Amino acid sequence: MSSKPLGAFDVAIVGTGLSQSILAAALSKSGYKVLHLDPNQYYGSYHASLTLDELVMFSENYTPQQSSHPRYSEIQYDFPQTSEPSSELSKMSRHFSISLSPSLIPSKGAMIDSLIGSGVSRYGGFNLLQGIGMYVEEGETGYFRPVPASKEDIFKDKSMSRVEKLKLMKFLRYIVSDEGKLEPRDEITIKELISGDFGLPPFMASAVIYALAFSSSGNESSAAALSRIQHYMLSSGRYGNSPFLVGHYGGLGEVAQGFCRASAVYGGVYILGRQMESINFTEKGSPSSRYRICVNDVPDILEARTIVFPSSGIASVSSILSGLKPTVTEQETRLARCIAILDFQIVFEPANQPPADTFTIVFPPHMVGRHEKAVVALVTGEGTLSCPSGYYISYLVTEVEEDGVNRTAETILRPYLSSLLSKATTDASRQSPKEPLFELFYIEMSPTQSKFQPPPVQGAYLIDDSSPSVASFTECADHCAREAERVFWEVVKFVESDSGTETQERIAAPKAFWPISHLGDGSEAEGSEGF
Template structure:
């Protein structure tokens, strides 16, 4: 492992690829390129791993989001090149301002004062989980990364009346669910049976059988909206909502075409159910798992694996970009020490941006990897009790319309217990909320409604004057600390460099990994993205996903 400090000269001076930032996508590209035999240099001006994918201690968390929401006193979005020497135009990197409308409130300072801020590890891009059979787990196994995880113990859906329903996602869960009538149970079992028969026939499991084709869902049904398919199955509204929003994880209200930005087709809906079901069939007790030390630990683990494969890493190194003065083509980077380093390709973390030279043409933007969903509202709460007794880690979804009529998107939340993961002190819980939104007002309204429906806000510290007064208020978690912020969903594609994606609004990493793989293949079209080598298969204690009980 080769690591340089800010004062050490870096050798060699020329690389195949330079990556600025240690966000998850950039770190994955560094590891994949290093595994393919490329010479890679990964630079980070900060002293921590992860960028916007980081898990930070409480004080560091608040400092980070404020530093990326307020313009720097030393940098402007309209900055011009810092200098022009004999051969190069030198462009400064500026922080990209991705966060806005930040609200931070402490409701019980006496409780927080009992614990050091470093006892809390907060994800910047939550809520997020791994599905046990998703692409993130496949990436971890192929890359040879060692990663400790905890199980998400239960999945719930909010019913609109203050109750949390269990998500009946298996045969046993369906029959044990006391909130479902016998008719509802039969309809749900019939639907799942149809889906599994279709998947088995599509995978060739019934090959040669006369029932193979008859077991498949018709092609015209697969191309129809999933919500219409569920209606044709005569599923009750409650069951339909569970399938759409708690298992298929649909973002937008599928029954409201006026506000629905993305209609899920039946084919993709079936694929999402298949991912969920395959995740339940692994060794984990539930479909979802969470990193023991927060999601930022994955970026750190990937960086370590890249270094093992030969990637050179340097932290706390301010850097500028070198452009050829005449051709305006990218050439390399200049460190704050004055050292120039060169590479064939540059990958830039979206934490940073730099202005084009004055005479350059407009950037060549690509829409293939650009997220067009606008913004995502994120909220984080620290509480002193669980949302459900005897439940440590759990997932909760608020379907569209369950909180107020104008709620057109799903709101997702996960709860992580300090007794389970190393993210907060024992006896305390961290809750993450998120919802896609068009603007800050819409996003904040959604998250405030979700938090108020779930948590007890102390009257003395309730900034919104809406303490819970329901009959079961005493069993609802009491809010100790909270933050809410709006994150832009952007991804630049420039003719001189490639920018990696931001944390998106999804619960898992599948789209991010697809986008990262596409970037890798744009740079190295003839290389395989993390081939599963014999050495990776033989690693035992040094790699893999370890689920702690």
């Protein structure tokens, strides 16, 4: 390996997850030299969007034994209709964009601000979520009942009495009022607040808790749940009659790749598909060579003034770190996930309305599979450009209780997938029951906290890319954008105060997370949001 460095970077960022990708774009656009590394051959890391062939390869090749803190476990996949991929499905593999971390993006929030401020909103497309439904038990069976998304929907809903509508409107007015904002009510749960203080009937209470707040349990603090409801209500109406957007081509993975493109436009250097052999930290010599990184098949030494690691992935590189001592908590949040490819449509809208292309179904706790946490399903069709015409991708996710560690993702989620399939469109030419073309079950695990020991470590930062709960289904995108901005200012503060900054070519430190562009990408154009 050559002893000559490829170049001195201001910051090296490990992993191309959504948080890291936003950070890379912001730093590059502010004039900092960014090196972005990812051992995977695709962008997005844990938020990646994969083709069907790539997803099958990921399922076969991922080995949790290689890490003391693996992100995934209990990966099982199958082709129920054919036992193996059909030739027709194989030919269409590249037409599927399947997300490892499916999420909805609120129409107002940190992520939308970053998409607009960076100009990345022009690199991809977004659709409005067309509806939210909730499973309602009726005898031994059940059905999917649409949840009103606006004041207009509430008053059009013929299933609610006038008294029920007035109670619901009273609650929603409280949410957006100063009283609702100033009284977080930490001392009571969201279920106690809604059922007690406002007296909402069972369906409406469940709809608020699980389909508006996206709580995994009614025992969640009312403060956190109310904060999310406020956020989503303020998001409704910005781009249409829904508070949520769904990204094209798999969602957050494509968004992450868009931010990486933006970083590259402003000089960011990318190395993907190469394993890092060593990361050496030293306080001797020039600050610009504080971190020396050796990458497989890259003959030059890579040097950086600062370095950023993903908090949930720090354990996977701890063995190659020299001079740094990261510690990772053993406590983990576990999410059971399922991905299913369907060649038929799921229907939950009333018969007099056309079926939705992209929608969410929420199963409250203790229904269908009797799981103690809520289960959320997202169904995406060709409108999101994530699959060919006539095909759909269904995602299911739920939290796994500590006493359920020994249960597999398939054991937990199979009943809910079956419930979805039972609401498929009828087709006399097909046999019942309908089965997916492809299904994948797996457990996702995220360390809740990581840190360097002993602190402080000069120029080393951790950025949170975890998926802490079912609420991350709607909060993940904004969380990643906020994390990127937090670490952005920490890196800027350190680099600008570091010795040796005379070698930098910047005129002045940035005054905004997304400074106005001067490269003609149009990101400064007022009102041109790109949606």
